Amino acid sequence: MSVTSGSSSSSTYSSSSLHSFHSSGHPVVFCETCREVATDTCLAAGKHRKHKLSELQNAAVSQTERLTRDLKHLRNTVKNCGNIKQRSTGAKKQCKDVYESVKEYIDGQYQELWALLEQNRGQALNLLEVERETLQKSLSQLEEHQKTLTQVQEKIQELENQQTTDPQALLDEIKKQQECLDIMEKFFSAVNKEIKCGDSAEGMFNGVRLRALEESVKNIVQKNQELLPQPWDFSEAVTFDKRRMHKDLRISEERMQLILRGCPSNQTNKHTATWCSAVAGQSFSEGQHYWEVDVGGSRSWAVGVVEQGWEENGLDRPLGRDRTSWVLESDEGDLVALHSDVFSAVGSCSVRRLGVCVDCDKGKVKFCDVNSAKLLHIFFTRFSSSVHPAFSLRHTGRKRSSNLTICKLFPRSxxxxxxxxxxxxxxxxxxxxxxxxxxx
The missing domain is CATH 1.20.5 (Single alpha-helices involved in coiled-coils or other helix-helix interfaces)
Structure with a gap:
């Protein structure tokens, strides 16, 4: 059983994060359209023009009745869920079983990887040692043959000066010395081919096999670098900042969930911002950084990064329409990548958990579908300042609220x-x- 993003841990919201649209004036009537008290100031400004208005006393009664109806509907919804305690117990057990299974699998895979690497490392070092022993043996043979050559020279000189009455014995000795000469001729001819630098030590050892071994190990490392590190190695604890968010938005107490209250379709007019944006409190100027966002609570959202100071021009504007923001946007499920108001179609993709990876040094912003491990889009750019994670939710005229939730990537201690x-x-x-x- 999957749990929706609006869990009990995020159901309490900070009062300081609620931004009232009517911050001044005296309450006069209740706006049924906006479902809020209207002041004389906002009425004079025409902000509730053509809206349905009612007296405060009557509104209090009608809103209480509405609250009662909503409570009854909620109770029926909860009843339809069945035995929640039993379902919750089953889900907890399933979560525990899956956790233990996945943990065991991951640990086993890494153990196997480490074993393979250790085996490969051991064999590489063995080959290195064999090459060292072979070289030392060859150099020792060279020195021995040098001594043998001196002995053969002395023996041949003795044969030249020897007066013998036994020709057969002399011929046998000559044959023996000739065989020694042939062996040393082959050996020194081979050494002469290997020597490229005269009498230098480099000429006695070219190291071709060792360099080939070194190149093989280098290729192994490069192949692993193509897969490692994974984005989650650069996970960040990103949170929303109530000082950098649109007035229609609110955040949870732990600053991990962003909420946009639903509104009737006739409220979505020129007085209400279509997009409501928020900028995270964290900023990054170097290195790689990664975070994940649960976007399942909305069909119209935008997630990405903005450069420092983007919010100074207002948070009632969409992301990706200027040169200092890079985002992935969903318009009722249709995904597009946006920067400088240039659209790049990503396609229709049912993303629930979105991963964002920023490489400040290389100027890359990557978006991926975490659940399917699918890369959705990459921006290549050059940042002129530090960047902040940024988020947007869009008023769609629906009565249901929408939300974005930053996923926790660290266990709580x-x-x-x-x-x-x-x-x-x-x-x-x-x-x-x-x-x-x-x-x-």
Whole structure:
């Protein structure tokens, strides 16, 4: 059973991340179209023109009734889900079993890879040692033959001066010395062919076999470098920044989920931004960086990177229409890559989990479908400043909310929980102190 992105861990949202459209004026009526209180200031500005309006008292009653109906509908939806506890228990067990199975498989594959590399390394070192021994043996033979040549010369001189009465014995000795000469002739002729640099040491050893071995190892490393490192080796803990997001957006407490509230179709007009963008708090200026985004909560989204300062021109504009943003955009499921308002069709692809990899040094931005390991698009560029992860959601006129969720790529340590508890205690303590000082 798959769990949707709007899980309980992300169901609480920071009040500081909610940006009201009407920040000034006195509340006058309730806008049924926008489902919010309208002030005299916004009415005077014509922001609710042709909208359905009602008195605040009547609106309170009707909205309470609507809330009750929505609760009833939610209960029916939950009821249709069946025994949630039983399903959850089964899903947890399945998750545990799959986790253990995949962990065992991954560990086994790496063990096998390490064994193959260790075996290859051992054999390469063995060949290296054999070549060293062969060279040393050849050099020793050279020295021995040099000594033997001196002895043969002395023996031949003795034969030249020898007066013998036994010709047969002399001929046998001459034959023996001739065989020695033939052996040494072949040996020194072979040595002479190998020598290219006179009497230098380099001429005695050309190292062809060792260089071939070195080249083979180099090829092995290059082949592995084509596969490694994988993008996840450069994983980053990316989070949303409430100071760099459109006013219609909100974020979860842990700053990992971006929400755009749904609206009726007649609200999508010139007073409401079509695209609502957000820029992450992290920035990168060198090296490689990787993060993943669950885009299953929306059909119209954009994910990518922007250069430093992009948001200064407004967050109510789409990404990819200028020279400082590079994104992959989904328009109701149709994917396009965008930069400088130039579209590159990626095709219709059902992406649920999107991977983004940025190489600041080489100027590359890669997008991939994580679940299928399919590369979707690569931008080749040159950044003029540091870059931030960037995100957009589009108003489509639907009543349902849409969301993007940054995926966690690091396990949470016990220290993280302790730090959060300490921060919560500090906040509670600050509230108590503030309340005490106010009452005093």
């Amino acid at each position: 016990e220290n993280a929980y302790l730090e959060e508890e300490e921060e919560e205690e500090d906040e509670n303590s600050s509230r108590v102190n503030l309340r005490t000082s106010t009452e005093g």
